[in-house]
Amino acid sequence: MTLTCKDLVTIHAEAWERATVHPFLTGCQRGTITAAQFNTWLVQDYLFVKDFTRMVGKMLGAAPDHHLDVLLAGLMALKDELLWFQAKAEERGLKLEAPRQSTCSHYCDFMAGLVLEPYPVQATALWAIEAAYNQGWQKPGPMPAPYTEFADRWGNPGFTDYVKLLATQADEVLTQASDHTQALASTTFLRIANLETAFWQMAFVA
Template identity: 55%
Template sequence: MTLTCASLIEKYTDIWRDATVHPFLQQCQAGTIQLSQFNTWLVQDYLFAVECARMLARLVGVAPSDHLDILLSGLVSIKDELQWFQRNAATRNLDLNTQPQPTCREYCHLMASAGQQPYAVQAVAIWAIEAAYNQAWRKHSPMPEPYTEFGDRWGNSNFSAYVDELARQADAAIAVADKTQHQAAEAFFLDIARLERDFWQMAYQG
């Protein structure tokens, strides 16, 4: 079977479901999440987003020129996202200068390690990361206040279109990559799915 982004989700349905359906999201949607749990997730996700920006920037360094437009638009969005996290943290009186929890730290290391991989593998990895959040928030939408803006940020149709473009670019790159790269891309997908599941769980370990 040809390796594509869609084929990875098809092959690992259960693992992908666990990455994108979680009590944290269900409790946000039900309005029953505790403030401290939500805030714990928010701070950890800011720390994640900083490293994700660096990963995207590294992709810009190695991508073919006809893939740059999408990646640069991702960087512009993440610039806005980091400022949005900072505003949100200030309103909630949260200190963003916090230690990452073990899961967040492991996820950040994984993103850093992607920089040693060929472009095709990095392209699959960034798609998996963005697709996980897009699907997770969409599956639990609409979110009630005060979580509506969180659901909208990753569940909106522009972000969905961006994720589709990332998949198209990753598919094109992986189609001409060798077997070693296919195996590495699949391994990254599985690590990302596991870490996404564990990332939601961190909210309860604040």
């Protein structure tokens, strides 16, 4: 059996659609999202990105040598992203030392456990998480202020190119993986799609 990232999107099409087309994102595009809802997401996403950075760092130990350049570039971008989150929080008068919501905690715990999975599963997870943000912020179309810079950050062509590189790396190791590892990758992809949906929804229920 062969499996690629494109296959995973097809196999789990409904879950992926929910993860990348959500009322939170369409609300940003239409200007109907409230400041409180957006701020809830922003603070929790900062907490998420801190643990996501740790996940990517741990991947370096399992990655083949020729994958390191892309992973290290991603880590450098994440450093800038954390500083950017801090600047956005200061502009909005938000405290980033807030406790995690349960949805954020579940996602972070899931990422922490990925270090125990085979590298093809880790590579698939990294691509899926980044692809969900990339597509999620692109699909609604142009975003009005004050959400324009958020859409530009994750929906810009440079970030899309990075996601494509991650897909290429994941495809390379997936196609060489055992059926069992491919099955794990598929399950992981579906879990990420569901967690992404819950993360967007958290803004409405927190």
